Structures are given as C-alpha cells and as structure tokens.
Amino acid sequence: xxxxxxxxxxxxxxxxxxxxxxxxxxxxxxxxxxxxxxxxxxxxxxxxxxxxxxxxxxxxxxxxxxxxxxxxxxxxxxxxxxxxxxxxxxxxxxxxx
Amino acid sequence: xxxxxxxxxxxxxxxxxxxxxxxxxxxxxxxxxxxxxxxxxxxxxxxxxxxxxxxxxxxxxxxxxxxxxxxxxxxxxxxxxxxxxxxxxxxxxxxxxxxxxxxxxxxxxxxxxxxxxxxxxxxxxxxxxxxxxxxxxxxxxxxxxxxxxxxxxxxxxxxxxxxxxxxxxxxxxxxxxxxxxxxxxxxxxxxxxxxxxxxxxxxxxxxxxxxxxxxxxxxxxxxxxxxxxxxxxxxxxxxxxxxxxxxxxxxxxxxxxxxxxxxxxxxxxxxxxxxxxxxxxxxxxxxxxxxxxxxxxxxxxxxxxxxxxxxxxxxxxxxxxxxxxxxxxxxxxxxxxxxxxxxxxxxxxxxxxxxxxxxxxxxxxxxxxxxxxxxxxxxxxxxxxxxxxxxxxxxxxxxxxxxxxxxxxxxxxxxxxxxxxxxxxxxx
Numbered sequence: 001x002x003x004x005x006x007x008x009x010x011x012x013x014x015x016x017x018x019x020x021x022x023x024x025x026x027x028x029x030x031x032x033x034x035x036x037x038x039x040x041x042x043x044x045x046x047x048x049x050x051x052x053x054x055x056x057x058x059x060x061x062x063x064x065x066x067x068x069x070x071x072x073x074x075x076x077x078x079x080x081x082x083x084x085x086x087x088x089x090x091x092x093x094x095x096x097x
Numbered sequence: 098x099x100x101x102x103x104x105x106x107x108x109x110x111x112x113x114x115x116x117x118x119x120x121x122x123x124x125x126x127x128x129x130x131x132x133x134x135x136x137x138x139x140x141x142x143x144x145x146x147x148x149x150x151x152x153x154x155x156x157x158x159x160x161x162x163x164x165x166x167x168x169x170x171x172x173x174x175x176x177x178x179x180x181x182x183x184x185x186x187x188x189x190x191x192x193x194x195x196x197x198x199x200x201x202x203x204x205x206x207x208x209x210x211x212x213x214x215x216x217x218x219x220x221x222x223x224x225x226x227x228x229x230x231x232x233x234x235x236x237x238x239x240x241x242x243x244x245x246x247x248x249x250x251x252x253x254x255x256x257x258x259x260x261x262x263x264x265x266x267x268x269x270x271x272x273x274x275x276x277x278x279x280x281x282x283x284x285x286x287x288x289x290x291x292x293x294x295x296x297x298x299x300x301x302x303x304x305x306x307x308x309x310x311x312x313x314x315x316x317x318x319x320x321x322x323x324x325x326x327x328x329x330x331x332x333x334x335x336x337x338x339x340x341x342x343x344x345x346x347x348x349x350x351x352x353x354x355x356x357x358x359x360x361x362x363x364x365x366x367x368x369x370x371x372x373x374x375x376x377x378x379x380x381x382x383x384x385x386x387x388x389x390x391x392x393x394x395x396x397x398x399x400x401x402x403x404x405x406x407x408x409x410x411x412x413x414x415x416x417x418x419x420x421x422x423x424x425x426x427x428x429x430x431x432x433x434x435x436x437x438x439x440x441x442x443x444x445x446x447x448x449x450x451x452x453x454x455x456x457x458x459x460x461x462x463x464x465x466x467x468x469x470x471x472x473x474x475x476x477x478x479x480x481x482x483x484x485x486x487x488x489x490x491x492x493x494x495x496x497x498x499x500x501x502x503x504x505x506x507x508x509x510x511x512x513x514x515x516x517x518x519x520x521x522x523x524x525x
Binding site: 004008010012013014015016017019021023025055057059060061062064066074075076077079080081 | 348
C-alpha cells in the first residue's frame with residue numbers, strides 16, 4: 001500500500017525549510033500514520049540532508065513535518081527545478097506502508 | 098463581519114476578487130500579493146525607475162475591481178504597494194479619476210528599514226553577516242495590524258501597504274470593525290487564524306488540493322475565492338460563493354491551516370504568537386467550515402525583517418533527446434558541459450528529466466556575474482554540433498537573482514505613517 005492510498009499532504013516553504021502536513025482521509029487511520037510515518041522514515045524517503053522534526057496534532061488528525069535545509073537554499077537561490085519544494089508533498093505520498 | 102480574499106499571490110487570477118466584491122456582501126476584501134522575495138524584485142524595478150516598484154498587476158486588478166468594490170461599499174486592503182506604496186497610491190488615484198470614481202486612498206509606509214539596519218548583524222538562517230551575502234538592496238520589516246489601524250480610521254476605500262505580515266492584512270480590518278483590543282490575545286489569535294486561512298485565497302477553496310481519483314474538486318476552472326463570516330469572539334465560518342468552482346471542506350481547511358507553519362505550537366506574527374494545537378474545523382454545511390480553538394500568547398517584541406541582496410545571475414538551459422538511448426546521450430551531454438565548465442568554480446546542477454526514450458537535459462548554475470552565466474548557456478548551446486547525436490530544442494535563460502535572508506529589528510525602531518490621497522473622478 002502507498003501512503004497516497006490513505007492520506008493527503010500539503011507542502012509549504014519558509015526559507016530553506018520545507019513543511020509537510022500529512023492527514024489521513026479517514027480519521028481512524030490517524031494512529032496508523034503516527035506509527036508508520038516517523039521523522040526518520042520521512043528523512044530517508046525524501047533523501048533530504050538536514051534534520052526532520054515531526055509534530056503530532058491529534059485534534060486536527062495531522063502530522064506536521066519540518067524538514068530543515070531541505071530546499072538547497074530555498075526559493076531564491078536554489079538551482080533545483082522546483083525551488084519551493086512544492087512537489088515534496090506528492091513524493092512523500094509515494095512512501096510504501 | 099464578512100471579509101474576503103481577492104488574491105493569494107502576485108500572479109493570482111482577478112475574476113474571483115470581482116465576484117466577491119459584487120456578490121459576497123463583504124465589509125472588506127483583502128488582496129495578498131507579496132511573497133517572500135516579491136518585494137526585493139519590486140525594489141529592483143524601483144532602482145531602475147523611481148515611479149515603479151509596486152505590484153505590476155495593480156492597474157490590471159484595480160480597473161475591473163474598484164468600480165464594483167466602491168459601488169458596493171467594500172473596503173479594499175492590499176499589500177500591492179510592495180516596494181513603492183506611495184507610487185501605488187498615486188497610480189490608484191489616477192485610475193479612480195480616469196474611471197470617474199470618487200474615493201479615498203490611505204497609504205501605509207514605514208516597513209522600509211534599509212537605512213536603519215546594521216548590516217554587520219548575522220542573518221537568522223545561517224549566522225553570516227547580512228552584508229557578507231552580497232550587496233543589500235532592500236530591507237523590509239513585517240508590519241502588524243497596529244500599523245494599519247490608523248489607515249482604516251481615515252475611512253479609506255482603499256488601503257495600500259508594503260510589507261505587512263500576511264495574516265495581519267486580514268486581522269486589522271477584523272479588529273477595526275469588531276472593536277478588538279490589540280492586546281486581547283484570544284481574539285488576536287482567532288483573527289490571525291482566519292487571516293492565515295484566507296491569505297492564500299484559492300488554496301482553501303480547493304486550489305492546490307485536487308488529486309483526481311483521490312481528492313476530487315468540482316469545476317476548478319471556475320475556482321472561487323474564500324470569505325469568512327467572523328463573530329465578535331473570533332470564531333468564524335469559511336465559505337465561498339455559490340455558482341463558483343472549488344470546494345471548502347475540513348480537508349481543504351486543514352491543509353491550509355498548517356501551510357508554511359514551522360512551529361504549530363508557536364506561530365509567530367507581529368500581532369500574536371498563535372498555538373494551533375486546539376484548533377477545530379467542522380463542516381456545518383456544504384462549502385461551509387467553522388473554525389475555533391485558536392490559542393494566543395503575547396506578541397513578539399521584535400519584528401522580522403526580510404533582507405534582499407544581489408546573489409548573482411542564474412543561468413538555466415535545456416536540450417532535448419529522443420528515441421533509443423536518449424537518456425544515455427543526455428547524460429553524456431551533461432558530462433561534456435560540466436567538464437568544459439570545470440575550473441570556473443561555479444555551482445552547477447545538471448538533471449536529466451523525463452523517460453529513457455524522451456528526455457531533456459537541464460543545466461542550472463548561479464554565477465557571480467552575467468558573463469559567467471552566459472558561458473554556461475554557451476556551453477549548452479554548443480552541444481548542437483559539439484555534443485551527442487540528435488540534440489534539439491536548446492533554450493537558454495539568464496536572470497539576476499535577488500536572494501533573501503532574515504533578521505530581527507526592535508519594534509521601537511520602526512515608525513509607520515499614513516498618507517491620504519483623495520480622488521474625485523466624479524467631479525471631473
């Protein structure tokens with residue numbers, strides 16, 4: 001199963017930090033996300049260089065990841081094709097559970 | 098009170114703002130048009146021509162919007178003043194006169210703090226002195242709701258600002274209409290939450306959300322923008338107009354809620370430190386989501402400053418390959434270019450994009466001067482006759498890069514003021 005089968009995600013950027021918000025389509029899958037989608041797994045899956053921190057927000061059925069130094073300098077000076085890191089949200093959903 | 102969102106970024110569509118002004122029964126319509134780096138690009142244009150530096154789409158947006166907004170008594174608040182709010186005010190006045198309209202424009206200035214910044218201070222991102230990044234061209238403090246209240250007090254039809262924190266553009270009209278005190282932290286938090294949800298316009302009504310088969314959004318081509326009906330205690334219902342495309346659901350709201358938030362327990366704005374952890378979003382009707390539960394702590398004593406510096410020239414070039422072995426030919430082309438540019442010391446990135454039998458080599462580099470950037474383009478172009486077989490469709494592009502770093506400035510160092518311009522096109 002892919003993460004995409006049970007969850008949706010939104011990426012945002014602040015400087016060189018990517019934020020990834022992950023939500024289950026069905027509330028009852030939240031605990032599964034908490035168990036499976038750890039900060040270490042996200043860091044490994046996205047192959048980003050800096051620290052990845054995870055926030056649990058059970059009230060919103062959300063996991064928030066902050067991926068530091070993940071954007072090769074960020075929107076102004078990055079040489080990547082996607083300088084905002086907008087595509088990271090969908091790349092995260094390709095994770096196998 | 099009812100407040101709408103008429104733009105979520107500098108490149109946004111115009112029609113949804115006009116629809117909201119016409120049919121939204123709004124008190125205020127806010128157009129947020131300044132991303133992190135947009136103001137530095139405005140400063141670049143202003144350096145070339147002192148009459149420029151405001152949002153390049155200001156006239157295109159205001160021409161259809163202001164007759165409707167002023168006709169319906171909808172106040173328009175926007176940061177389209179960008180790097181030159183006073184020029185934006187004059188342009189708006191001229192446009193009102195041309196359109197035969199009467200209106201009052203209030204311009205908020207004081208976010209430009211370039212002359213009072215110590216460039217030896219370290220940047221928040223990397224600890225390196227601001228000046229060491231490159232020639233600094235701009236420094237703009239993120240103003241809060243406090244700076245907008247005197248402009249709203251003038252009874253203006255249009256309020257123009259430069260750099261203001263995005264949610265503050267929305268919080269100020271809420272606080273003004275609902276009589277909130279700026280040290281009422283629960284209400285500052287609630288209003289900031291509403292502003293944060295509305296600031297990206299279509300992103301809370303289903304734009305940037307659709308994923309066919311997984312997340313369906315109806316009629317995206319006709320995407321409508323959001324409004325909020327805000328109660329005096331700060332709870333609010335996010336909605337959109339009937340007969341517009343898009344979707345307002347707990348899912349679209351939750352995605353926008355945490356967008357660009359690096360600390361959900363302490364989201365810092367000039368007005369309040371907002372804690373999202375107890376926020377609730379509930380569907381109360383089709384395309385209506387009620388939000389509540391924002392928790393606020395006292396505002397920071399320092400304001401964030403966005404500093405723009407000359408970061409060099411970016412070259413971005415591409416060439417396509419197709420048919421059997423296309424990816425190997427593209428990788429050979431990448432090797433050739435990087436080998437020929439060895440010794441320049443440039444940071445170069447070469448990617449082969451696409452499929453094995455149809456792909457494109459993309460080469461990007463950030464060069465300290467335009468000549469070196471041109472050299473990168475030249476090496477890619479020369480692949481036509483000096484590279485692997487069958488390369489076609491070379492495109493090259495060089496542009497100056499304004500980098501952005503941040504610092505903090507004490508609130509007491511920032512003085513804002515309001516300039517009022519009157520347009521009397523009706524008398525003309």
